[in-house]
Amino acid sequence: MKQRATREEILKAIQNVPLLSPSASQLLQVTAREDHDIQDVIDIVKCDSALTARVLKIVNSVAYGLAYQVSTIDRAISYLGDRTIAGIALGDSASALFHKELAGYEGPKSELWNHDLRTAIAAREIARYATQPLNADVAFTAGILHAVGKAVLSDFLSNSANDVLIGIDSHEVGDYLAGERELVGIDHTEAGFELAKNWDLPESLQMAIRYHHNPADAPQEHQLLVYAVHLACIIAMMCGSQASDSLQYHLDKNYTDFFDLTSEQIALVMLEVNESFDTLNNAMTDTKETQI
Amino acid sequence: MSNLILGVGEFGASKSSADIVKTFALGSCIAVILMCPKTRTVGMVHVALPESKINPEKVKTRPGYFADTGIPALLQQMAGMGCDPRGRGFIVKLAGGAKIMDPNNTFNIGKRNALAVKKTLWKYALGPVAEDLGATYSRTVSVSLATGEVTISSPGRGDWKL
Numbered sequence: 001m002k003q004r005a006t007r008e009e010i011l012k013a014i015q016n017v018p019l020l021s022p023s024a025s026q027l028l029q030v031t032a033r034e035d036h037d038i039q040d041v042i043d044i045v046k047c048d049s050a051l052t053a054r055v056l057k058i059v060n061s062v063a064y065g066l067a068y069q070v071s072t073i074d075r076a077i078s079y080l081g082d083r084t085i086a087g088i089a090l091g092d093s094a095s096a097l098f099h100k101e102l103a104g105y106e107g108p109k110s111e112l113w114n115h116d117l118r119t120a121i122a123a124r125e126i127a128r129y130a131t132q133p134l135n136a137d138v139a140f141t142a143g144i145l146h147a148v149g150k151a152v153l154s155d156f157l158s159n160s161a162n163d164v165l166i167g168i169d170s171h172e173v174g175d176y177l178a179g180e181r182e183l184v185g186i187d188h189t190e191a192g193f194e195l196a197k198n199w200d201l202p203e204s205l206q207m208a209i210r211y212h213h214n215p216a217d218a219p220q221e222h223q224l225l226v227y228a229v230h231l232a233c234i235i236a237m238m239c240g241s242q243a244s245d246s247l248q249y250h251l252d253k254n255y256t257d258f259f260d261l262t263s264e265q266i267a268l269v270m271l272e273v274n275e276s277f278d279t280l281n282n283a284m285t286d287t288k289e290t291q292i
Numbered sequence: 293m294s295n296l297i298l299g300v301g302e303f304g305a306s307k308s309s310a311d312i313v314k315t316f317a318l319g320s321c322i323a324v325i326l327m328c329p330k331t332r333t334v335g336m337v338h339v340a341l342p343e344s345k346i347n348p349e350k351v352k353t354r355p356g357y358f359a360d361t362g363i364p365a366l367l368q369q370m371a372g373m374g375c376d377p378r379g380r381g382f383i384v385k386l387a388g389g390a391k392i393m394d395p396n397n398t399f400n401i402g403k404r405n406a407l408a409v410k411k412t413l414w415k416y417a418l419g420p421v422a423e424d425l426g427a428t429y430s431r432t433v434s435v436s437l438a439t440g441e442v443t444i445s446s447p448g449r450g451d452w453k454l
Contacts (some may be wrong), residue, residue, distance in 0.1 A: 106447035161448030165429075175393075234392050237430075238401060239340075240300065240317035244448030246430040247319065251394040263398055267341050270320075270401065271350065271357075274300045274340060 001163050001173075005156040007185030014152055014194045017097065023048040024093035025200065027086040028141070032202030041082040042074050051089055055080065058088060061279065087120060087141040097151045104157025105150060107243035112151055114281070115233075115241050119143035121276050122232035122239075125269045129259045132224055139228045142208035145201070146229050149192025149209065150245075156184050161244035168248055176248035177213055189213055213249050227258045235266065239273050298338045301357030303366045305335030306437060307373055314434040318388035320402035322409050322425070323433040324363055325442060327383040328375040334435050335370045337362040341401065342408030359408035367416070379416050385442050385454055386423040387433045402426060422454050 019025070023044050030040045045051055052073050059076040060069055070076050077085055091098060091113070098113040105111070120143030127136035157180070164179030166172075173179045177187040193210035201209075204222055208229045211218035218226040230252060237246045255261070261269075296304050298315045305326075306313055315323050315338045326335040337356045344351045344358040356362040371377035386409060389402035397403075406425050413419060422442070424431070429446045433454075436443075445451035 162450075165448045234399065238320040238390075238392065238399070240319045240321065241430055242317045242432070242447060244446075246317075246447070247390055247392050247428045249393070251392050251396075251399060253394075253396050256396075261398065263401070263404070264346060266399060267346055267401060271341065271347060274357075278299075 001160075001167060001179065001182045003183060003185070004158075004160060005184045010152065010156065010184055010186050010191055011194060013155070014191060014198060017152065017195055017198070018094075020090065020199050021048075021093040023051055024086070024089035027082075027089050028201055028205065031082050031086045031137075031141075032204060036082070038077065038082050041085060042077055045073055045077065045085060045089075048089075051092065054092060055085060055088060058280075061282070081137040084137050084140055087137075087144045090141065090144055091117075094148070097148065100151060100154070102150060102154050102243055104154035104160065105243040105245055106161045107154075107241075111242050112147060114277075115236055115243065116144050116147055117281055118236035118239055118273050118277055119146055119229065119232045121273045121280065122235040122269055123228045125272045126228050126231055126235075126259060126261070129261050129265060130224060130228065131258055131260055134224050134228060138204065139225060139232070142205055142225055142229050143232050145192075145196070145205055146209055146212045146233060147188060147192065148195060149188035149190070150243075152191045152195060153180060153184060153186075153188050165244060165248070175213070175250055176245040215252050216254055224258050227252070227255050231255055231259065231261070235269055235273065239270055239277075296336075298336055300338055300340050301354040301362070303335065303337035303356035303362055303369065305333055305366065305370050305373055307331060307333040309438050311437045312434050313437070314432070316432045318431045318433065319390050320388070320400075320405060322359070322386055322388035322402075322405045323431075324359075324366070324409055324413075325385040325387070325433070325435055326366060326370060326379060327385070327435075327440060328370060328379075328381065329383065330376075330381055331374045332437070333370055333373050333375050334437050334440075335366045336433075336435065337366045339363075339405060339409060342404045359405060359412050363409070363412045363416075379418050382418060383440075384413060384418050384420045386420045386425055387431050387442070387444055387454060389425040390427055390429055390431070393428060424454050 120140045123139035123143035124136045127134045180187040196206040207222035212229045215226040215230040355365040389406040442454040
């Protein structure tokens with residue numbers, strides 16, 4: 001495979017990615033603390049009128065199927081879960097990144113967001129089957145963020161998809177990550193990790209981004225979350241993806257150390273992903289014009 | 293020309309020669325394509341899971357979601373368009389059912405989907421004349437009513453006829 005860019009060029013491109021909005025950044029930091037107060041979240045959201053409007057729109061959307069109208073931000077946050085609010089703020093703040101055409105992976109506009117939202121829903125559902133306590137809202141946010149590195153690499157990978165797939169099919173490279181490393185000297189998990197550090201994301205989210213395809217390599221204290229995102233990413237790909245890297249990764253069979261999942265339960269998670277995706281996606285994107 | 297686009301768990305049929313019947317990005321899901329040469333009708337169902345017993349409620353709103361209820365629902369719709377209700381004389385093609393590289397096979401919903409689809413077809417004495425099932429890539433499937441050609445495409449792999 002012919003090298004398309006150097007690792008240094010990618011790292012430089014990461015430096016040029018815009019920072020998150022102050023409210024998204026603060027929300028991610030605050031909600032990452034186990035002992036945080038919901039009032040801190042409410043105070044941050046109240047200072048951002050666009051985010052307030054968005055959160056109210058989402059909680060009142062058909063996705064949540066409430067029988068009554070929620071009109072105060074305090075109740076909306078209580079209902080949605082404060083960490084889900086962080087995910088919503090993140091989706092808004094980095095909208096251009098999530099919704100750009102994923103040309104390097106032959107994916108259409110919004111493909112990254114679609115995969116990330118499916119992963120987030122799957123991670124939230126998988127949390128139910130964890131053998132140790134796992135916060136479903138953190139899993140959701142990690143799902144939203146996990147593949148953000150692809151948005152950076154995509155610009156450098158034009159017309160490379162066929163080469164990578166031939167490499168995988170012929171066992172020249174082990175998976176799509178190895179193909180990315182051959183082409184640009186860095187894979188999307190590491191590129192995403194570098195971006196996450198730039199954004200000063202909480203460590204748990206950085207680890208989910210860095211190790212979601214190699215969860216066994218994650219520090220032990222983060223492995224539960226990382227395995228959740230690992231499985232969720234795979235389930236999201238099984239539900240359908242229009243990118244060239246879809247299904248081109250290995251499942252780590254040691255997920256059974258953290259999750260008690262039968263084939264039937266996986267099917268139930270897939271059902272929920274498909275069920276929730278359209279309504280949640282509409283709710284999270286229809287109040288804002290996508291900026292590309 | 294118009295496109296009849298089918299999402300996950302949706303089914304539909306057309307007999308307009310200008311139409312394309314299409315479904316996007318099948319992962320472990322399967323597109324079951326039923327073609328009635330006599331009436332020149334093409335139907336498709338985007339099956340997501342093998343058996344409806346996992347969620348009987350869902351069957352009421354989206355029978356196409358499951359192999360065991362989606363195929364009968366499509367046959368019923370096509371019968372309403374003048375086709376044989378049990379699919380006699382139909383041409384059947386299948387695509388999808390991809391898998392992840394999974395040593396435990398727990399995640400192989402694609403294979404279970406394929407088996408359930410074939411089991412349901414057998415109840416009507418139907419079987420595929422062509423299939424592109426399994427492997428580790430996603431598929432977008434379209435059927436041209438004008439030519440009857442089934443085209444599969446996958447990002448990075450181009451497109452091919454089934």
